[in-house]
Amino acid sequence: MPDIDTMGRWRRCCGRVLLAGLMLCGAAARAEHHDADFSLRGFGTLGAVRTTSDELEFVRDLSQARGATTGWDARVDSVLGVQANWRITPQVEAVVQGVSRYRYDRTFRPEIAWAFVKYDPTPALTLRGGRLGTEFFMLADSRLVGYSYLTVRPVGDFFWHLPFSSIDGGDVALTVPLGEAVVRGKLFYGLANTKLPLADRQWDIGGSPMAGGHVEYQSDAWQLRASYANIVFKNDLPLGGLGLSPEGLAHLAVDGKRSDYYSLAALYERGPWQFQLMLNHIVQHSNAFESSDGGYVLAGYRIGALTPYLGYSRVYSRPRDNTLGDPTVAAVMRDSHLDQRTTIAGVRWDVMPNVALKAQWDGIRGDGGSLFPYRNDPADRRWSGRMDVFSVTLDFIF
Protein backbone atom coordinates (compact mmCIF):
# COMPACT_ATOMS: atom_id res chain seq x y z
CA MET A 1 0.00 0.00 0.00
CA PRO A 2 2.73 2.52 0.69
CA ASP A 3 3.53 2.26 -3.02
CA ILE A 4 0.33 3.98 -4.06
CA ASP A 5 0.86 6.66 -1.45
CA THR A 6 4.47 7.15 -2.55
CA MET A 7 3.53 7.21 -6.22
CA GLY A 8 0.90 9.86 -5.64
CA ARG A 9 3.27 12.01 -3.66
CA TRP A 10 5.95 11.46 -6.27
CA ARG A 11 3.63 12.58 -9.05
CA ARG A 12 2.46 15.62 -7.12
CA CYS A 13 6.05 16.58 -6.35
CA CYS A 14 7.13 16.19 -9.96
CA GLY A 15 4.14 18.19 -11.13
CA ARG A 16 4.97 21.02 -8.80
CA VAL A 17 8.62 21.07 -9.76
CA LEU A 18 7.72 21.08 -13.46
CA LEU A 19 5.13 23.79 -13.03
CA ALA A 20 7.54 25.95 -11.07
CA GLY A 21 10.16 25.28 -13.76
CA LEU A 22 7.86 26.39 -16.56
CA MET A 23 6.93 29.54 -14.68
CA LEU A 24 10.57 30.35 -14.05
CA CYS A 25 11.55 29.66 -17.66
CA GLY A 26 8.82 32.04 -18.76
CA ALA A 27 10.12 34.67 -16.38
CA ALA A 28 13.66 34.11 -17.61
CA ALA A 29 12.56 34.44 -21.23
CA ARG A 30 10.83 37.71 -20.49
CA ALA A 31 13.96 39.00 -18.77
CA GLU A 32 16.19 38.03 -21.66
CA HIS A 33 16.54 41.58 -22.89
CA HIS A 34 18.09 42.68 -19.65
CA ASP A 35 20.79 45.28 -19.62
CA ALA A 36 24.05 44.64 -17.80
CA ASP A 37 22.64 45.96 -14.51
CA PHE A 38 19.90 43.39 -14.06
CA SER A 39 20.04 39.67 -14.60
CA LEU A 40 17.78 36.74 -13.88
CA ARG A 41 19.39 33.31 -13.86
CA GLY A 42 18.74 29.95 -12.35
CA PHE A 43 19.89 26.46 -11.54
CA GLY A 44 18.21 23.14 -11.10
CA THR A 45 18.55 19.43 -10.64
CA LEU A 46 16.26 16.59 -11.59
CA GLY A 47 17.42 13.66 -9.54
CA ALA A 48 16.41 10.11 -8.80
CA VAL A 49 17.88 8.01 -6.01
CA ARG A 50 17.27 4.56 -4.58
CA THR A 51 18.98 2.49 -1.93
CA THR A 52 19.27 -1.19 -1.13
CA SER A 53 17.70 -0.83 2.31
CA ASP A 54 14.14 -0.59 3.58
CA GLU A 55 15.36 -0.35 7.17
CA LEU A 56 15.54 3.42 7.16
CA GLU A 57 15.38 6.36 4.76
CA PHE A 58 18.30 8.07 3.01
CA VAL A 59 18.24 11.88 2.91
CA ARG A 60 20.50 14.48 1.36
CA ASP A 61 20.88 16.30 4.66
CA LEU A 62 19.03 16.69 7.94
CA SER A 63 16.72 19.38 6.57
CA GLN A 64 14.64 16.72 4.79
CA ALA A 65 11.78 14.99 6.57
CA ARG A 66 11.56 11.82 4.50
CA GLY A 67 14.02 10.07 2.25
CA ALA A 68 14.66 7.30 -0.22
CA THR A 69 14.44 3.55 0.27
CA THR A 70 14.45 0.79 -2.35
CA GLY A 71 12.12 2.62 -4.76
CA TRP A 72 13.33 5.44 -6.99
CA ASP A 73 12.77 8.74 -5.21
CA ALA A 74 12.86 12.14 -6.92
CA ARG A 75 12.47 14.21 -3.78
CA VAL A 76 15.95 13.92 -2.30
CA ASP A 77 17.98 15.71 -4.98
CA SER A 78 15.52 17.62 -7.16
CA VAL A 79 15.74 21.36 -6.77
CA LEU A 80 14.99 24.51 -8.71
CA GLY A 81 16.41 27.93 -7.97
CA VAL A 82 16.15 31.31 -9.62
CA GLN A 83 18.22 34.34 -8.78
CA ALA A 84 17.94 38.03 -9.60
CA ASN A 85 21.01 40.26 -9.44
CA TRP A 86 20.57 44.00 -9.63
CA ARG A 87 23.64 46.19 -9.77
CA ILE A 88 22.49 49.50 -8.35
CA THR A 89 25.87 51.25 -8.54
CA PRO A 90 29.30 49.82 -9.45
CA GLN A 91 29.82 49.15 -5.73
CA VAL A 92 26.33 48.12 -4.64
CA GLU A 93 24.40 45.05 -5.73
CA ALA A 94 21.12 43.48 -4.57
CA VAL A 95 20.63 39.70 -4.83
CA VAL A 96 17.48 37.64 -4.31
CA GLN A 97 17.33 33.87 -4.73
CA GLY A 98 14.20 31.73 -4.52
CA VAL A 99 14.50 27.96 -4.15
CA SER A 100 12.06 25.09 -4.32
CA ARG A 101 13.25 21.80 -2.84
CA TYR A 102 11.99 19.04 -0.62
CA ARG A 103 12.19 20.35 2.93
CA TYR A 104 11.37 19.88 6.60
CA ASP A 105 7.58 20.11 6.14
CA ARG A 106 7.51 17.48 3.34
CA THR A 107 6.67 20.03 0.67
CA PHE A 108 8.47 21.76 -2.20
CA ARG A 109 7.12 25.14 -1.04
CA PRO A 110 9.45 27.81 -2.52
CA GLU A 111 11.42 29.86 -0.05
CA ILE A 112 13.69 32.88 -0.17
CA ALA A 113 17.17 31.40 0.12
CA TRP A 114 19.06 34.68 -0.11
CA ALA A 115 17.97 38.32 -0.11
CA PHE A 116 20.82 40.69 0.57
CA VAL A 117 22.60 43.85 -0.42
CA LYS A 118 26.31 43.64 -1.18
CA TYR A 119 28.62 46.61 -0.92
CA ASP A 120 32.22 46.60 -2.22
CA PRO A 121 33.81 49.86 -1.04
CA THR A 122 37.16 48.70 -2.49
CA PRO A 123 38.12 45.68 -4.64
CA ALA A 124 39.54 44.13 -1.43
CA LEU A 125 36.57 44.58 0.91
CA THR A 126 33.04 43.18 0.67
CA LEU A 127 30.16 43.76 3.08
CA ARG A 128 26.81 41.97 2.85
CA GLY A 129 23.64 42.38 4.86
CA GLY A 130 20.30 40.56 4.72
CA ARG A 131 19.57 36.85 4.25
CA LEU A 132 22.86 35.19 3.34
CA GLY A 133 24.23 31.74 2.65
CA THR A 134 26.27 30.27 5.50
CA GLU A 135 29.72 28.88 4.87
CA PHE A 136 29.86 26.60 7.88
CA PHE A 137 32.23 24.53 5.78
CA MET A 138 33.93 25.29 2.48
CA LEU A 139 31.48 25.03 -0.48
CA ALA A 140 28.56 24.82 1.97
CA ASP A 141 26.88 27.88 0.46
CA SER A 142 26.52 26.25 -2.98
CA ARG A 143 25.28 22.82 -1.87
CA LEU A 144 22.09 23.07 -3.92
CA VAL A 145 23.83 24.02 -7.17
CA GLY A 146 24.58 20.56 -8.51
CA TYR A 147 26.03 21.93 -11.74
CA SER A 148 28.81 23.63 -9.76
CA TYR A 149 30.36 20.43 -8.38
CA LEU A 150 31.48 16.98 -9.43
CA THR A 151 29.38 14.61 -7.32
CA VAL A 152 25.60 14.15 -7.43
CA ARG A 153 25.36 15.83 -4.01
CA PRO A 154 27.80 17.17 -1.42
CA VAL A 155 29.59 14.28 0.29
CA GLY A 156 27.17 12.98 2.91
CA ASP A 157 29.43 11.96 5.76
CA PHE A 158 30.77 15.51 5.74
CA PHE A 159 27.87 17.80 4.86
CA TRP A 160 24.66 16.17 6.05
CA HIS A 161 25.05 17.46 9.59
CA LEU A 162 24.48 20.87 8.10
CA PRO A 163 20.78 21.54 7.95
CA PHE A 164 21.44 25.28 8.10
CA SER A 165 21.58 27.01 4.76
CA SER A 166 21.15 30.69 5.55
CA ILE A 167 21.24 33.36 8.21
CA ASP A 168 19.57 36.71 8.60
CA GLY A 169 22.55 38.88 9.36
CA GLY A 170 25.74 40.18 7.82
CA ASP A 171 29.23 39.26 6.77
CA VAL A 172 32.46 41.03 5.92
CA ALA A 173 35.24 39.66 3.70
CA LEU A 174 38.71 41.08 3.22
CA THR A 175 41.11 39.99 0.47
CA VAL A 176 44.83 40.67 0.77
CA PRO A 177 47.48 39.76 -1.81
CA LEU A 178 50.44 37.81 -0.49
CA GLY A 179 53.05 37.80 -3.20
CA GLU A 180 51.20 36.30 -6.15
CA ALA A 181 48.86 34.39 -3.85
CA VAL A 182 45.70 35.71 -2.24
CA VAL A 183 44.58 35.49 1.37
CA ARG A 184 40.90 35.99 2.09
CA GLY A 185 39.28 36.27 5.49
CA LYS A 186 35.58 36.36 6.27
CA LEU A 187 33.47 36.85 9.39
CA PHE A 188 29.71 36.38 9.66
CA TYR A 189 26.99 36.73 12.25
CA GLY A 190 23.27 36.22 12.02
CA LEU A 191 20.18 34.37 13.14
CA ALA A 192 19.03 31.02 11.83
CA ASN A 193 15.67 31.00 10.07
CA THR A 194 14.55 27.42 9.61
CA LYS A 195 12.87 24.43 11.17
CA LEU A 196 14.29 20.93 11.27
CA PRO A 197 12.28 17.75 11.00
CA LEU A 198 12.48 15.25 13.86
CA ALA A 199 10.40 12.13 13.32
CA ASP A 200 6.89 13.51 12.77
CA ARG A 201 7.67 16.75 14.56
CA GLN A 202 9.54 19.94 13.75
CA TRP A 203 12.22 21.66 15.75
CA ASP A 204 12.18 25.42 15.25
CA ILE A 205 15.73 26.80 15.38
CA GLY A 206 14.65 30.19 14.03
CA GLY A 207 16.36 33.00 15.93
CA SER A 208 19.34 30.87 16.99
CA PRO A 209 22.46 33.03 16.72
CA MET A 210 25.15 31.73 14.36
CA ALA A 211 28.64 33.16 14.01
CA GLY A 212 31.88 32.16 12.39
CA GLY A 213 34.70 32.93 10.05
CA HIS A 214 37.44 31.50 7.93
CA VAL A 215 40.83 32.21 6.46
CA GLU A 216 41.56 31.03 2.94
CA TYR A 217 44.78 30.88 0.97
CA GLN A 218 44.56 30.70 -2.83
CA SER A 219 47.53 30.22 -5.06
CA ASP A 220 47.37 28.98 -8.63
CA ALA A 221 45.75 25.54 -8.43
CA TRP A 222 45.52 25.44 -4.63
CA GLN A 223 42.84 26.58 -2.24
CA LEU A 224 43.37 25.98 1.48
CA ARG A 225 40.95 26.97 4.20
CA ALA A 226 40.59 26.82 7.96
CA SER A 227 37.21 27.72 9.42
CA TYR A 228 35.26 27.94 12.63
CA ALA A 229 31.54 28.47 13.14
CA ASN A 230 29.03 27.99 15.90
CA ILE A 231 25.32 28.05 16.62
CA VAL A 232 23.65 28.59 19.99
CA PHE A 233 20.33 26.80 19.78
CA LYS A 234 17.15 28.54 20.67
CA ASN A 235 14.29 26.26 21.69
CA ASP A 236 14.48 22.70 23.00
CA LEU A 237 13.92 19.60 20.93
CA PRO A 238 10.23 18.69 20.52
CA LEU A 239 10.37 15.79 22.97
CA GLY A 240 6.94 16.21 24.60
CA GLY A 241 4.76 13.11 24.74
CA LEU A 242 7.63 10.63 24.83
CA GLY A 243 7.09 9.99 28.53
CA LEU A 244 10.31 11.72 29.58
CA SER A 245 10.63 12.72 33.22
CA PRO A 246 11.31 16.39 34.06
CA GLU A 247 14.91 15.34 34.88
CA GLY A 248 15.16 13.61 31.51
CA LEU A 249 13.90 16.68 29.67
CA ALA A 250 16.32 18.91 31.59
CA HIS A 251 19.15 16.51 30.77
CA LEU A 252 18.34 16.70 27.05
CA ALA A 253 17.88 20.47 26.99
CA VAL A 254 19.52 22.20 24.02
CA ASP A 255 18.11 25.71 24.48
CA GLY A 256 21.10 27.98 25.04
CA LYS A 257 23.60 25.19 24.26
CA ARG A 258 26.31 25.76 21.67
CA SER A 259 27.67 23.62 18.86
CA ASP A 260 31.17 24.31 17.52
CA TYR A 261 32.20 23.46 13.96
CA TYR A 262 35.90 23.38 13.07
CA SER A 263 37.10 22.46 9.61
CA LEU A 264 40.11 22.28 7.33
CA ALA A 265 39.84 22.04 3.56
CA ALA A 266 42.23 21.71 0.64
CA LEU A 267 41.22 21.87 -3.01
CA TYR A 268 43.54 21.32 -5.95
CA GLU A 269 42.41 21.91 -9.53
CA ARG A 270 44.84 21.77 -12.41
CA GLY A 271 44.24 20.62 -15.95
CA PRO A 272 42.09 17.48 -15.94
CA TRP A 273 42.66 16.81 -12.21
CA GLN A 274 40.46 17.79 -9.27
CA PHE A 275 41.22 16.86 -5.67
CA GLN A 276 39.34 17.69 -2.49
CA LEU A 277 40.25 16.94 1.09
CA MET A 278 38.09 18.15 3.97
CA LEU A 279 38.14 17.42 7.69
CA ASN A 280 35.73 18.56 10.35
CA HIS A 281 35.48 18.39 14.12
CA ILE A 282 32.13 19.14 15.70
CA VAL A 283 31.74 19.73 19.44
CA GLN A 284 28.21 19.51 20.79
CA HIS A 285 27.74 21.10 24.20
CA SER A 286 24.34 19.56 24.89
CA ASN A 287 23.71 15.98 26.01
CA ALA A 288 21.22 15.46 23.20
CA PHE A 289 23.84 15.38 20.45
CA GLU A 290 27.13 13.51 20.16
CA SER A 291 30.31 15.31 19.16
CA SER A 292 31.78 14.00 15.92
CA ASP A 293 34.72 13.96 13.53
CA GLY A 294 34.40 13.55 9.79
CA GLY A 295 36.33 13.86 6.60
CA TYR A 296 36.52 12.95 2.95
CA VAL A 297 38.82 12.74 -0.02
CA LEU A 298 37.61 13.06 -3.59
CA ALA A 299 39.51 12.84 -6.86
CA GLY A 300 38.27 13.41 -10.39
CA TYR A 301 39.98 13.20 -13.78
CA ARG A 302 38.38 14.70 -16.87
CA ILE A 303 38.55 12.83 -20.17
CA GLY A 304 36.83 14.99 -22.76
CA ALA A 305 33.26 15.57 -21.60
CA LEU A 306 33.43 12.77 -19.03
CA THR A 307 34.84 13.15 -15.54
CA PRO A 308 34.96 9.92 -13.56
CA TYR A 309 35.56 10.37 -9.83
CA LEU A 310 36.28 8.36 -6.72
CA GLY A 311 35.85 9.33 -3.10
CA TYR A 312 35.95 8.03 0.42
CA SER A 313 34.41 9.52 3.52
CA ARG A 314 34.35 8.66 7.20
CA VAL A 315 32.38 10.00 10.14
CA TYR A 316 32.08 8.87 13.74
CA SER A 317 30.77 10.30 16.99
CA ARG A 318 31.56 9.67 20.63
CA PRO A 319 28.66 8.28 22.65
CA ARG A 320 27.98 9.82 26.05
CA ASP A 321 27.57 7.57 29.09
CA ASN A 322 25.43 9.91 31.16
CA THR A 323 22.00 8.56 30.25
CA LEU A 324 20.66 8.94 33.82
CA GLY A 325 19.93 5.21 33.60
CA ASP A 326 16.72 6.18 31.82
CA PRO A 327 16.07 4.07 28.68
CA THR A 328 14.01 6.81 26.99
CA VAL A 329 16.78 9.34 27.55
CA ALA A 330 19.29 6.81 26.26
CA ALA A 331 17.17 6.19 23.15
CA VAL A 332 16.98 9.90 22.31
CA MET A 333 20.73 10.23 22.81
CA ARG A 334 21.45 7.23 20.57
CA ASP A 335 19.60 8.94 17.70
CA SER A 336 22.56 11.28 17.09
CA HIS A 337 25.12 8.49 16.86
CA LEU A 338 27.36 8.28 13.79
CA ASP A 339 29.85 5.61 12.81
CA GLN A 340 30.18 4.85 9.13
CA ARG A 341 32.34 5.07 6.05
CA THR A 342 31.25 5.61 2.47
CA THR A 343 32.97 4.74 -0.79
CA ILE A 344 31.87 6.89 -3.70
CA ALA A 345 32.29 6.21 -7.41
CA GLY A 346 30.63 8.11 -10.19
CA VAL A 347 30.89 9.98 -13.42
CA ARG A 348 29.92 13.46 -14.51
CA TRP A 349 29.10 13.91 -18.17
CA ASP A 350 28.93 17.46 -19.51
CA VAL A 351 26.36 16.61 -22.16
CA MET A 352 26.01 20.11 -23.58
CA PRO A 353 26.82 23.64 -22.40
CA ASN A 354 25.27 24.28 -18.98
CA VAL A 355 23.89 20.74 -18.62
CA ALA A 356 25.53 17.85 -16.79
CA LEU A 357 24.36 14.29 -16.32
CA LYS A 358 25.75 12.34 -13.36
CA ALA A 359 25.52 8.80 -12.07
CA GLN A 360 26.93 7.75 -8.71
CA TRP A 361 27.19 4.81 -6.36
CA ASP A 362 27.65 5.30 -2.61
CA GLY A 363 28.60 2.22 -0.62
CA ILE A 364 27.76 2.99 2.99
CA ARG A 365 29.21 0.60 5.56
CA GLY A 366 28.81 1.35 9.21
CA ASP A 367 27.83 0.41 12.68
CA GLY A 368 24.22 -0.68 13.22
CA GLY A 369 23.79 2.25 15.59
CA SER A 370 24.77 4.89 13.02
CA LEU A 371 21.35 6.55 12.89
CA PHE A 372 21.87 10.30 12.80
CA PRO A 373 21.97 10.83 9.01
CA TYR A 374 18.77 8.88 8.30
CA ARG A 375 15.02 9.26 8.66
CA ASN A 376 12.38 6.82 9.87
CA ASP A 377 14.79 4.90 12.09
CA PRO A 378 13.85 1.33 13.04
CA ALA A 379 11.97 0.96 16.33
CA ASP A 380 14.81 -0.91 18.03
CA ARG A 381 17.32 1.69 16.77
CA ARG A 382 19.57 -0.87 15.10
CA TRP A 383 20.01 -1.57 11.41
CA SER A 384 22.37 -3.62 9.30
CA GLY A 385 24.67 -0.67 8.72
CA ARG A 386 24.99 -1.63 5.04
CA MET A 387 23.41 0.42 2.31
CA ASP A 388 24.21 1.03 -1.32
CA VAL A 389 22.85 4.23 -2.80
CA PHE A 390 22.34 4.64 -6.56
CA SER A 391 21.78 8.14 -7.88
CA VAL A 392 21.32 9.82 -11.23
CA THR A 393 20.95 13.56 -11.66
CA LEU A 394 20.49 16.02 -14.46
CA ASP A 395 21.98 19.35 -13.39
CA PHE A 396 21.52 22.55 -15.32
CA ILE A 397 21.97 26.30 -15.13
CA PHE A 398 20.17 28.90 -17.19
Added chain:
Amino acid sequence: MRRIGLLLSLLFCLAAVPPARAELVVVVNARSGVAVLSRNEVINIFFGRYRQYFNGLEAQPVDLADANPERARFYQKLVGKDLAEINAYWSRQLFSGRMQAPPKVASTEEVLRWISAHPGGIGYVELSKADARVRVVYELEH
Protein backbone atom coordinates in the same frame (compact mmCIF):
# COMPACT_ATOMS: atom_id res chain seq x y z
CA MET B 1 60.11 23.09 -64.10
CA ARG B 2 58.55 26.46 -63.31
CA ARG B 3 55.39 24.69 -62.28
CA ILE B 4 57.33 22.47 -59.91
CA GLY B 5 59.09 25.54 -58.51
CA LEU B 6 55.71 27.20 -57.95
CA LEU B 7 54.43 24.09 -56.26
CA LEU B 8 57.51 23.90 -54.08
CA SER B 9 57.26 27.54 -53.05
CA LEU B 10 53.56 27.03 -52.32
CA LEU B 11 54.39 24.04 -50.16
CA PHE B 12 57.09 26.10 -48.48
CA CYS B 13 54.59 28.85 -47.76
CA LEU B 14 52.12 26.36 -46.32
CA ALA B 15 54.83 24.93 -44.08
CA ALA B 16 56.04 28.38 -43.03
CA VAL B 17 52.56 29.65 -42.10
CA PRO B 18 51.87 27.99 -38.78
CA PRO B 19 48.79 25.82 -39.07
CA ALA B 20 48.05 26.57 -35.39
CA ARG B 21 45.89 29.63 -34.71
CA ALA B 22 47.59 32.88 -33.79
CA GLU B 23 48.95 33.53 -30.35
CA LEU B 24 46.59 34.77 -27.62
CA VAL B 25 47.74 37.59 -25.38
CA VAL B 26 46.29 39.38 -22.37
CA VAL B 27 45.89 43.11 -22.93
CA VAL B 28 45.03 46.04 -20.65
CA ASN B 29 43.98 49.61 -21.25
CA ALA B 30 47.06 51.41 -22.64
CA ARG B 31 46.61 54.20 -20.07
CA SER B 32 46.35 51.88 -17.04
CA GLY B 33 50.03 52.13 -16.15
CA VAL B 34 50.29 48.34 -16.07
CA ALA B 35 53.24 46.95 -18.08
CA VAL B 36 53.36 43.27 -17.26
CA LEU B 37 51.38 40.66 -15.31
CA SER B 38 52.31 37.17 -14.13
CA ARG B 39 50.23 34.10 -14.87
CA ASN B 40 49.00 34.01 -11.26
CA GLU B 41 47.95 37.65 -11.41
CA VAL B 42 45.99 36.96 -14.62
CA ILE B 43 44.30 33.98 -12.90
CA ASN B 44 43.50 36.12 -9.83
CA ILE B 45 41.83 38.76 -12.01
CA PHE B 46 39.89 36.48 -14.39
CA PHE B 47 38.68 34.19 -11.59
CA GLY B 48 37.72 37.10 -9.33
CA ARG B 49 40.14 36.18 -6.55
CA TYR B 50 41.75 39.63 -6.45
CA ARG B 51 41.10 42.47 -8.85
CA GLN B 52 43.54 45.25 -8.14
CA TYR B 53 46.71 46.20 -10.04
CA PHE B 54 49.95 47.04 -8.24
CA ASN B 55 49.11 50.76 -8.57
CA GLY B 56 45.75 50.44 -6.82
CA LEU B 57 43.63 50.63 -9.97
CA GLU B 58 40.73 48.15 -9.99
CA ALA B 59 41.08 45.46 -12.67
CA GLN B 60 37.93 45.19 -14.83
CA PRO B 61 38.06 41.95 -16.83
CA VAL B 62 35.96 41.34 -19.93
CA ASP B 63 35.32 37.86 -21.33
CA LEU B 64 34.20 36.45 -24.67
CA ALA B 65 30.95 34.56 -25.25
CA ASP B 66 31.12 30.73 -25.25
CA ALA B 67 30.38 30.74 -28.99
CA ASN B 68 33.72 32.40 -29.64
CA PRO B 69 36.38 29.62 -29.86
CA GLU B 70 39.01 31.93 -28.38
CA ARG B 71 37.31 31.65 -24.98
CA ALA B 72 37.92 27.91 -24.79
CA ARG B 73 41.52 28.38 -25.98
CA PHE B 74 42.18 31.09 -23.39
CA TYR B 75 41.10 29.02 -20.37
CA GLN B 76 42.69 25.86 -21.74
CA LYS B 77 46.03 27.65 -21.97
CA LEU B 78 45.69 29.58 -18.72
CA VAL B 79 44.54 26.80 -16.37
CA GLY B 80 44.01 23.70 -18.51
CA LYS B 81 40.25 23.73 -17.88
CA ASP B 82 37.29 23.09 -20.19
CA LEU B 83 34.54 25.67 -20.60
CA ALA B 84 32.16 23.39 -18.68
CA GLU B 85 34.50 23.62 -15.70
CA ILE B 86 34.85 27.37 -16.02
CA ASN B 87 31.06 27.74 -16.21
CA ALA B 88 30.66 25.42 -13.20
CA TYR B 89 33.09 27.62 -11.27
CA TRP B 90 31.08 30.73 -12.08
CA SER B 91 27.77 29.06 -11.23
CA ARG B 92 29.18 28.41 -7.75
CA GLN B 93 30.32 32.03 -7.36
CA LEU B 94 27.06 33.43 -8.70
CA PHE B 95 24.53 31.27 -6.87
CA SER B 96 26.42 31.36 -3.57
CA GLY B 97 25.95 35.12 -3.81
CA ARG B 98 29.66 35.89 -3.84
CA MET B 99 30.17 37.50 -7.25
CA GLN B 100 29.19 37.57 -10.89
CA ALA B 101 31.29 36.42 -13.81
CA PRO B 102 33.02 39.11 -15.91
CA PRO B 103 30.77 40.65 -18.58
CA LYS B 104 30.88 38.85 -21.94
CA VAL B 105 31.09 40.36 -25.40
CA ALA B 106 30.87 38.63 -28.77
CA SER B 107 34.00 39.67 -30.66
CA THR B 108 37.61 40.79 -30.34
CA GLU B 109 36.72 44.26 -31.60
CA GLU B 110 34.18 44.58 -28.77
CA VAL B 111 36.82 43.41 -26.29
CA LEU B 112 39.15 46.18 -27.47
CA ARG B 113 36.37 48.78 -27.32
CA TRP B 114 35.40 47.63 -23.82
CA ILE B 115 38.99 47.83 -22.57
CA SER B 116 39.55 51.29 -24.00
CA ALA B 117 36.32 52.46 -22.34
CA HIS B 118 37.36 51.18 -18.86
CA PRO B 119 40.54 52.50 -17.18
CA GLY B 120 41.21 49.12 -15.54
CA GLY B 121 39.96 47.09 -18.52
CA ILE B 122 41.65 43.76 -19.22
CA GLY B 123 40.88 41.07 -21.80
CA TYR B 124 42.46 38.60 -24.18
CA VAL B 125 42.89 38.91 -27.96
CA GLU B 126 45.03 37.50 -30.74
CA LEU B 127 48.44 39.21 -30.74
CA SER B 128 47.89 40.51 -34.27
CA LYS B 129 44.67 42.29 -33.17
CA ALA B 130 46.27 44.20 -30.29
CA ASP B 131 46.35 47.85 -31.37
CA ALA B 132 47.36 51.21 -29.85
CA ARG B 133 44.36 51.26 -27.49
CA VAL B 134 45.80 48.40 -25.45
CA ARG B 135 49.07 47.10 -24.07
CA VAL B 136 50.14 43.45 -24.08
CA VAL B 137 50.88 42.41 -20.48
CA TYR B 138 50.96 38.62 -20.68
CA GLU B 139 51.55 36.05 -23.44
CA LEU B 140 49.82 32.71 -23.08
CA GLU B 141 52.08 29.72 -23.57
CA HIS B 142 51.73 27.79 -26.80
